[in-house]
Amino acid sequence: MSAFEGCPGSSMQDFRSKNGEVKEDxxxxxxxxxxxxxxxxxxxxxxxxxxxxxxxxxxxCVAYTVGDFHKDYLKGKSVAIACPKLDEGQxxxxxxxxxLIDDAKINTxxxxxxxxxxxxxLVAMAEQALHSAKRKVPVKSIVVSLQGDILSEDxxx
Amino acid sequence: xxxxxxxxxxxxxxxxxKVADILNEYNIGCVPCNVGSCLLKDIVEIHNLGEDEExxxxxxxxxxIYPGRGIKIPKVQRKAKSKQIQYSPxxxxxxxxxxxxxxxLALIPEVIENIDLKSRAGRQLILGGxxxxxxxxDKFHHAKEEDILFKxxxxxxxxxxxxxxxxxxxxxxxRALLDALEKGDERGVVEHLSGYKELLxxxxxxxxxxxxxxxxxxxxxxxxxxxxEKFDKADRAIGEEVPKRCEKFxxxxxxxxxxKKNSRKEAVK
Numbered sequence: 001m002s003a004f005e006g007c008p009g010s011s012m013q014d015f016r017s018k019n020g021e022v023k024e025d026x027x028x029x030x031x032x033x034x035x036x037x038x039x040x041x042x043x044x045x046x047x048x049x050x051x052x053x054x055x056x057x058x059x060x061c062v063a064y065t066v067g068d069f070h071k072d073y074l075k076g077k078s079v080a081i082a083c084p085k086l087d088e089g090q091x092x093x094x095x096x097x098x099x100l101i102d103d104a105k106i107n108t109x110x111x112x113x114x115x116x117x118x119x120x121x122l123v124a125m126a127e128q129a130l131h132s133a134k135r136k137v138p139v140k141s142i143v144v145s146l147q148g149d150i151l152s153e154d155x156x157x
Numbered sequence: 158x159x160x161x162x163x164x165x166x167x168x169x170x171x172x173x174x175k176v177a178d179i180l181n182e183y184n185i186g187c188v189p190c191n192v193g194s195c196l197l198k199d200i201v202e203i204h205n206l207g208e209d210e211e212x213x214x215x216x217x218x219x220x221x222i223y224p225g226r227g228i229k230i231p232k233v234q235r236k237a238k239s240k241q242i243q244y245s246p247x248x249x250x251x252x253x254x255x256x257x258x259x260x261x262l263a264l265i266p267e268v269i270e271n272i273d274l275k276s277r278a279g280r281q282l283i284l285g286g287x288x289x290x291x292x293x294x295d296k297f298h299h300a301k302e303e304d305i306l307f308k309x310x311x312x313x314x315x316x317x318x319x320x321x322x323x324x325x326x327x328x329x330x331x332r333a334l335l336d337a338l339e340k341g342d343e344r345g346v347v348e349h350l351s352g353y354k355e356l357l358x359x360x361x362x363x364x365x366x367x368x369x370x371x372x373x374x375x376x377x378x379x380x381x382x383x384x385x386e387k388f389d390k391a392d393r394a395i396g397e398e399v400p401k402r403c404e405k406f407x408x409x410x411x412x413x414x415x416x417k418k419n420s421r422k423e424a425v426k
Contacts (some may be wrong), residue, residue, distance in 0.1 A: 106382075136385075138246040
């Protein structure tokens with residue numbers, strides 16, 4: 001089956017290596033998460049860790065696909081996660097991102113999404129929030145492949 | 158061969174003049190540079206050539222330095238893969254400001270052709286141009302680079318030093334232009350106006366195509382956000398009057414020149 005037969009967001013794919021080899025990771029990795037909660041419905045833009053912060057808005061699946069997610073993308077950032085395909089109440093998401101920009105006066109917003117088309121909704125929400133916000137901040141969109149490679153990094157205007 | 162990667166480009170060109178032609182072939186404008194102390198490895202990194210282009214360039218340089226020995230120069234480490242230029246929002250702001258400056262520079266040849274320091278309108282046009290150079294190109298635009306952007310980088314970087322030297326030369330040109338205007342010295346006005354055009358055209362090209370993309374590749378996300386806010390604050394401090402006045406001047410000058418061109422065409426008919 002090709003990677004994009006049917007709905008690319010839910011089509012089955014098997015990434016196991018054919019000969020059953022598993023690469024061993026050694027050593028313990030530190031978590032770079034510096035807050036709780038993280039789900040976009042649950043977080044408050046008033047939380048101290050969002051004030052003037054560099055914020056990472058990540059699609060739920062991203063952290064499972066990018067091997068070095070903590071080290072390369074979460075480090076130094078405050079986070080919020082969401083699924084633009086399955087989550088309800090997405091109007092609230094736009095308002096909350098807008099509040100992060102206007103009220104928490106965040107420094108930057110990085111939106112990380114999967115390459116599947118439905119994930120683009122998260123970038124669209126960030127764009128909508130940015131356009132309706134009084135402040136403007138740099139917003140970057142990063143698209144991740146199903147196997148965790150970075151496919152693109154673009155500035156959202 | 159590693160030792161040459163760490164050598165200043167001027168030294169390499171002096172010792173191996175053929176390297177100048179190779180750099181020109183790849184549109185790397187080190188030859189006329191008056192500083193020339195950038196290291197070969199930095200030049201390759203700063204210009205962010207494609208992998209094949211970099212390999213070919215380095216092979217050619219290797220061939221000049223060690224003819225017939227098939228020396229391979231090690232690949233230069235860089236922070237990003239080459240791709241189409243995409244500026245971060247604060248750098249994009251500077252690139253957008255260049256558009257108005259370039260619009261004024263494009264008018265200069267016509268301004269020179271129609272120069273008339275005897276008439277009030279003719280002097281007003283030059284005076285308006287000097288005000289544009291000082292208020293918009295310098296205080297509004299170059300000040301953001303000097304007071305904010307360049308502070309994020311090592312002041313000893315040759316590429317930054319070269320840009321600062323250009324700013325200083327541009328200021329001297331504007332001073333000399335005003336002196337010539339006040340003395341009614343038409344030749345002086347023409348000389349400094351065309352000198353300014355030549356300097357700034359090259360300066361903007363270097364910034365848009367080389368310096369800004371390189372700075373962007375070396376800025377962290379946090380720094381991009383800081384710059385965006387600092388630029389915004391600097392613009393608010395200057396206020397809306399200066400950029401609006403300068404935009405209006407360019408529009409007015411464009412209108413004046415178009416009118417002159419049209420009336421010339423009519424006269425030919």
